[in-house]
Amino acid sequence: MQAEPLRFMGHARDRHRPGPFAGNGGLHLLFPATDMAVRRALSTAVSAAEAMGVGPDASGLVELVLAEVMNNVVEHAFADRGHGIIELEAWRTGQALSVRIRDDGVPMPDGEAPPARHHDLTVVYEDLPEGGFGWGIIRDLTRDLRYRRDGARNELTFSIDLDISIDAG
Amino acid sequence: MELMSRDVGDLRVVTVADARIDAAVAIQFKDQMRALIDTGPDRVVLDLSSVAFVDSSGLGAIVAAMKQAGEPQRLELAGLTRNVAKVFALTRMDRVFTIHADVATLEGLADAG
Numbered sequence: 425m426q427a428e429p430l431r432f433m434g435h436a437r438d439r440h441r442p443g444p445f446a447g448n449g450g451l452h453l454l455f456p457a458t459d460m461a462v463r464r465a466l467s468t469a470v471s472a473a474e475a476m477g478v479g480p481d482a483s484g485l486v487e488l489v490l491a492e493v494m495n496n497v498v499e500h501a502f503a504d505r506g507h508g509i510i511e512l513e514a515w516r517t518g519q520a521l522s523v524r525i526r527d528d529g530v531p532m533p534d535g536e537a538p539p540a541r542h543h544d545l546t547v548v549y550e551d552l553p554e555g556g557f558g559w560g561i562i563r564d565l566t567r568d569l570r571y572r573r574d575g576a577r578n579e580l581t582f583s584i585d586l587d588i589s590i591d592a593g
Numbered sequence: 594m595e596l597m598s599r600d601v602g603d604l605r606v607v608t609v610a611d612a613r614i615d616a617a618v619a620i621q622f623k624d625q626m627r628a629l630i631d632t633g634p635d636r637v638v639l640d641l642s643s644v645a646f647v648d649s650s651g652l653g654a655i656v657a658a659m660k661q662a663g664e665p666q667r668l669e670l671a672g673l674t675r676n677v678a679k680v681f682a683l684t685r686m687d688r689v690f691t692i693h694a695d696v697a698t699l700e701g702l703a704d705a706g
Contacts, residue, residue, distance in 0.1 A: 459617035484676035557649035
């Protein structure tokens with residue numbers, strides 16, 4: 425019976441369902457590592473965050489951080505084989521959202537989450553950067569960010585403060 | 594990805610109809626912007642008032658479009674929503690672009706002038 429795993433790969437569920445680690449009212453999603461599946465997962469994550477009482481400004485920042493992390497997974501972790509699965513869990517811990525994102529792609533370079541890249545923006549505009557903004561955004565908006573390689577999987581955990589102001593910085 | 598373009602006086606206004614400029618549409622956006630900039634007047638304004646979400650891929654595509662506009666042509670931005678303005682602030686790209694509150698004022702000026 426091959427049908428079951430194949431169906432799972434093609435139509436990974438992307439509806440909100442609390443998982444064993446997400447616990448009480450948390451979010452637990454499994455979905456293919458593609459741009460469009462990330463879009464759907466983000467939409468679900470924003471709805472779930474709002475259901476957890478996260479305000480519109482903070483949920484906008486949550487969406488941005490999750491997008492940056494998961495876009496990186498789509499772009500880099502599965503570059504060798506072109507397909508894979510992402511697991512996203514998020515749960516509220518007081519005034520913060522705790523997040524765990526796992527994938528079974530290639531490890532991060534040097535076994536570490538990349539640092540924020542500081543761009544020189546005083547250059548003539550022909551030389552302005554068109555990429556490399558992602559980790560700066562992630563590190564600015566998260567705390568307690570940890571990466572570990574767990575067997576054949578990548579695991580990134582971090583928290584996002586929900587009383588963060590969208591107008592600051 | 595849908596971009597709408599109209600010329601008002603010597604100003605070209607490009608309006609993004611989609612709610613998102615993200616990794617899924619960044620390349621499409623960049624290609625469509627290139628065509629609109631190549632055929633455009635010296636001043637092109639990108640109206641982002643319908644865009645609720647831009648990620649770093651989308652931001653990179655907007656920067657690429659600005660670089661596509663070579664002297665004396667330039668690309669300016671208008672109508673950034675709160676979340677989108679935050680992305681520009683976080684990456685300090687708000688210091689690189691000329692950003693207008695809304696496109697209506699600019700159009701009025703272009704029409705009169």
